[in-house]
Amino acid sequence: MTWAYELRDARFDYGAEPVLRIDEIRIARAGITALVGPNGSGKSTLLNHLAFLAWPGRGSLRFHDREIGAADFRQYRRRVGYVQQKPYLFHASVRDNIELGLRIRGIDQAARRERMQKIIREFDLDAIADRQAHGLSGGEAQKVALARALVLQPEVLILDEPFNHLDKTFRLSLEDRLREIVLRDAATVILTTHDQFLAQTLSNQVFSLIDGHLLPLAAMNLFSGRCSGDRFVTGKLEIAIPPHLPAGNRLAIEANQLVLSKEPLESSMRNRFQGRILRLSDEDLWIHVTIDAGEQFHAVITPAALKDLGVSIGDAVWVSFKSTSVHLF
Numbered sequence: 001m002t003w004a005y006e007l008r009d010a011r012f013d014y015g016a017e018p019v020l021r022i023d024e025i026r027i028a029r030a031g032i033t034a035l036v037g038p039n040g041s042g043k044s045t046l047l048n049h050l051a052f053l054a055w056p057g058r059g060s061l062r063f064h065d066r067e068i069g070a071a072d073f074r075q076y077r078r079r080v081g082y083v084q085q086k087p088y089l090f091h092a093s094v095r096d097n098i099e100l101g102l103r104i105r106g107i108d109q110a111a112r113r114e115r116m117q118k119i120i121r122e123f124d125l126d127a128i129a130d131r132q133a134h135g136l137s138g139g140e141a142q143k144v145a146l147a148r149a150l151v152l153q154p155e156v157l158i159l160d161e162p163f164n165h166l167d168k169t170f171r172l173s174l175e176d177r178l179r180e181i182v183l184r185d186a187a188t189v190i191l192t193t194h195d196q197f198l199a200q201t202l203s204n205q206v207f208s209l210i211d212g213h214l215l216p217l218a219a220m221n222l223f224s225g226r227c228s229g230d231r232f233v234t235g236k237l238e239i240a241i242p243p244h245l246p247a248g249n250r251l252a253i254e255a256n257q258l259v260l261s262k263e264p265l266e267s268s269m270r271n272r273f274q275g276r277i278l279r280l281s282d283e284d285l286w287i288h289v290t291i292d293a294g295e296q297f298h299a300v301i302t303p304a305a306l307k308d309l310g311v312s313i314g315d316a317v318w319v320s321f322k323s324t325s326v327h328l329f
Contacts, residue, residue: 003062004029004156004188005050010059012045020045020212022059027205029064030186032178034199037209043192044085044160046209050190051082051158078105081154085161085192087145089133094125097133098148105152115151122177123147124170138165146174150181157181159191163198175202196220197281197288200255200300210250213329220298221253232328236294240270240323248328257325258299260289260309261318269320273297277313280306293319 005027012020020042027033027050035043048054049061052073061068063076089097098119102112120129123143128136133144142165149157157178163171179202181187193199199206200220208215210222225234227247232239239251259265264272275293282288287306289299297319301309311317 002029002065003027004064006062007049008060010049010056010061012042012049012054012056018212020056020209022046022214025207025214027188027190029188030182031204032182032189032191032202033205033207034203035190035192035207035209036194036196036199037192038194041209042212043209047082047158047160047190047192050156051080052077053082079154080156080158081149081152082158083142083145083149083160083162085164087141089136089141089144091132091134093130094133094136094144095120095129097144098125098151101148101152119147119151139167139170142166143170150177153185154187156188156190159189161192161194163193163195178202196255196298197283197286197300201283201286208252210252210329215252215327215329220255220300221258223251223295224249225251227328230323232326234295237273239326241326241328242323245326245328250329252327252329253297253321253325255288255298255300257321258297259320260291260299260301260305260311261320262309262311262316264318265320267320268322270323272318272320274316274318277311277315277317280313291317291319 003026007022007025010020010022011018035046037043049056055070055073068076090100095116099112099116102115120126123146125143125147128140133141136144146162162174166174178189182189223234225232226249227241230241230243232241232251259269273293275291275297277289278292278296279290280287287301287303289301291297291299299319
């Protein structure tokens with residue numbers, strides 16, 4: 001595997017306040033990487049660095065196998081398309097906003113018009129193409145900002161909460177388009193989202209940011225508590241953990257590590273909890289299952305697995321997982 005970015009020993013501070021601590025992160029080239037976490041976890045800070053807009057207090061960064069310093073940021077910034085969570089649109093028409101980047105990059109007029117009209121059609125922006133951007137709704141502005149970034153055909157596309165304000169039809173269309181540019185153009189896509197299920201199903205890599213710390217997984221099951229011997233105690237459950245793990249006050253389990261069954265399994269899995277199904281949802285060919293077993297667990301299974309399991313909302317179910325599948329921090 002080749003890497004678009006390799007970031008090591010990075011420290012981001014706002015004044016005396018630490019915001020982000022990253023020992024190492026490697027982001028695959030020609031794939032989709034999702035950063036998941038709550039507000040204030042450091043996602044936007046990391047994106048600003050990857051977009052060559054902000055340099056951390058310390059750390060090293062490699063981009064496409066080349067060591068990058070703060071002095072290099074300006075030249076590399078042009079290789080990245082960045083759509084921020086609250087994108088800024090110029091006081092001009094939708095058409096002019098989309099065309100501006102092409103004009104700045106010296107694309108000739110005929111090529112500009114062709115690329116601009118193509119993406120206007122693809123994003124269904126014909127009806128608003130001549131409207132002033134400052135009068136758009138949140139969803140319309142998000143579409144224009146996405147179109148403005150994609151029309152440049154960047155090597156790296158960075159999207160901060162790109163699915164906010166989008167209706168379901170366009171959201172699914174955008175997911176398909178992101179997969180397409182990875183396959184067709186070998187582009188690297190990096191996005192942030194609060195939606196753990198979306199991250200799991202759309203992305204090749206998923207990282208979680210929690211309290212400024214990076215975890216190499218989608219922390220759909222995240223619990224607070226304390227370590228006591230070979231157990232992690234949440235106050236509601238005691239979860240078996242490997243004895244060699246360093247102690248921590250947070251525990252995470254990936255959703256695809258949970259095994260659901262109607263009866264307790266005879267297996268080597270040390271963690272088995274009985275609960276009831278609170279929620280079932282069908283999302284992009286996967287079934288997302290929420291179970292209350294003292295703590296809430298979130299599992300991802302296939303429709304065929306759900307059919308074989310034969311359960312519905314309110315039914316009792318067992319949740320099992322190996323002690324080695326947990327992460328402590």
